[in-house]
Amino acid sequence: MAETTSHDVVCPFCGIGCDDVTLTVDGAAVTAAEGTCGRAAQLFARSGAPAPSARIAGRDVSFEEAVAEAAKRLGASKTIAYAGLGTDVDGVRAVLKLAAKTGGSVDHYASEGMFRNLASSQRKGWVATTFAEVRNRCDLFVVVGPDPSKAYHRVYERVLPATGRFVEGPRRVVFLGGAPTEDAKSQLEGLSVEIIATPEGGLVDALSQLSALVAGSVPPAAGPEIKALAEALKAARYGVLAWSAASLDDDGDLVIERAVSVVDALNVTTRAACLPLSGKDNLTGAYHATLWNVGFPLRVGFRDGVSDHDQTAYATANAVKEADLVVWTSAFRPELPPASAAAVIALSHPDTVFDTEPAVFIPVGQPGLDHQGLAFRADSVVGLPLRRYRDAGLKSVADVVTLISEARA
């Protein structure tokens, strides 16, 4: 088959949603051209080797046999944990439908950070913003905690180009309690970048001080740098506090709560917003599809045809302890299912190398390479259209799950 090159391919992995990837496909082999970020290039790249066979307990079987075995195991199990959920919106829909029939819990493997965000947004609320607003309006960008570009590689290039449509003068970027990586520094070249270090575990205090200062209450024992930052935020036309919840420490809930209150206070007199990032492997799409179908933001449980929500009990880490069967879906990357005593049905990336061979393995296609689909950007609002660029004989998670569901007795 002739080699084909596609331009402007949408990248589905981290949630920034770059749409300038160039993919060259030759048979099943895929390479991403230069310009694509390193991580995406690695995830898009495929050797061209034929997809592995489906397996039952390590033995190669036909696709149909694997589907039948998966259906049988679903019927025989008492407690099922649907985990991973690294799939497009249709894949999430199919998993939710199946879980509604079999009972069990549903969670996304990267949801930990998202629930730190929800601890604030769901209980108190916040004022948030999106990439294009930041790109055009933000004159003061405060990175709260560790540099998000470790997970969201091209984030600064995307949201903080040297000039913004409504930004007068150079943008300022302040790293509060974290520091930019070398790569981040190169993305931020030409901008004024400052670092305000906080002592270990001191980010919550720094944000509390900042919050009190911008709200105009009695100034606590804040250092000159925090005082100056408070003044700068009050003077800014559109200040943004950004963080990657997954990279925050155990006190992440509190960090976010304080950052939200800084923004809340700022909006009384000027404009400001939060940019909370959480979105690897369509976490955001899984969150949305679960909300509109079930009414809760992931970590849902189905029993006797009725659903409920428990952020602790239905978190993957806890659910797999109770489960006798884990249904693992990971179509974007060869992510491994969590270790547990439960049997595993793995609907996984074809290159997955398992530590423990699953009871059933069915290789699935990647949304945005093997089939079309929908994923969401990490700022929650924008949907990313994913297209098909090759035929490696791999079905989508949605198709496989639907077939398994239909094969149930």
Add this chain to the structure above:
Amino acid sequence: MSAVRIINGRVLDPANGESSVVRDVVIDGGRIVDAKGFSGATETIDARGGVVMAGAIDIHSHIAGGKSNITRLLMVEEQRANREPKGDFCGCGGGLSTMTAHATGCRYAEMGYTAVFEPAMVAANARHMHAEMKDIPFLDTGGYVVLGNDDFLLDLISSGAGQQAVNDYVAWQLAATKAMAVKIVNPGGINAFKFNQRKLDLDEANPHYEITPRTILTTLIKAVTELGLAHPIHLHGCNLGVPGNEDTTLATIAATEGLPLHMTHVQFHSYGTEGDKKFSSGAAKIAEAVNANPNISIDVGQVMFGQTVTASADLMSQHRNRGIASPKRWIGMDMEMDAACGIVPFVYKEKSFVNALQWAIGLELFLLVEDPWRIFLTTDHPNGAPFTTYPHLIRLLMDKDFRDEHFARLPKAVRKHSIVGELKREYTLEEIAIVTRAAPAKILGFKDRGHLGAGAVGDVVIYRDDPDREAMFTKADYVLKNGQVIVKDGEIVSIAYGQTHQVAPDYDTGIETKLDRWFDEAMGFKAKTFKIADDEIRDGQGAVTHATTRSA
């Protein structure tokens, strides 16, 4: 699909001038056919004692998209308290003011609704809205794209690019987002709030673009008129909820200079400043203006007492309202150089002067606007109340004793400030059929919906003729979707899916060069990624594209 003959029912079909005519209604191949000339129906439904109407159409209900999901997130107690019960047709969702997709379709269908339109689709969020609509059963749907605060448009207008360029851009957006109509929310105001302006009157200039809401409104009214859209601009005006906004509303009506305009949830825009509380009803003045201006149509946005959640693209207003959130939490979001959203949970209290008067103002509008073809039955779901309160609202309109009984419960001060008790009008069944069927179809440009003539879609409802109109409209005896029985005795009996509707007027593709550059520079991604393809709608089924004067 087999043919169905509905016999012995009283047919109420105001679009075809039929008021209570006993005749057969036959549906074959999903469409209504001439009953007299047809033989071979395989199924007969006896509608004796019942009233037969077309499927109802809601032109304004926030059922899908990012802001609906935020309401679900914020109202977790409501979700927990309202779970869909187990059953053959259960979607395992829940909610009331925050109903999940499947439940939304079920509850609407049980009341006899078969088409519902999402009136605030922010362009950047269009893909989400469409994905969500795929999971709503029974209903035909569509969205109105929110324009008038988007930086590209404001820049076009303020730079003097001209009406033609605006028209091309509007047509491009309708096609790109697969929208049915154009909505304006607080023209220029949402944008101004991003520049830290807190209020924007009709003739006040946007701090950055230096153009007024009036200019934005009249430019977009011209655009949809010249593009030949059936549905006029769907306007959520300036100063929502602000006492004294009756003047803005009257000035807005005058600003149209006779061109068509639909003004939405007008109850929230009909407030005066008379009395001790500096809050009074402007309904009489607004209704008088609506009556005098045949180019104006309105929907009411009736409030009902109880817990709900308000969800709007109007972050300027919602930020102002954040202090009255109940429970005490709210979410705001600036969105993608397009618009914004603000979600504020709220409890309307019967004993609150303001809330009780809001309830009365809504009813005054319903009762004072004379032409039922220009007023629509809405609660602005979920902003005034969940759509499940429609049957109660219908009874309030049809039954004066019932209405008076409810009015009598309001605080004395409210009764002194409202004329609801003096209004004798009772809506007839025919008028209900107009405001919920015939008129919505007409204002959206549907030739094959909202009526029961040959060629219409087979969305047909049979209600038992119960003198308790609330009971009557809560659960239909039968609902047919494209000729398939989906509801029997008020219960879902089978699943069917509707289609998505859009318009796609022709435009000069020269605008695309400008938009490509705008997306590359301002948005940070590509215009072609933004555009929604046909195969993204309902598993590749695409949207039904309706004719416009300037169709491709």
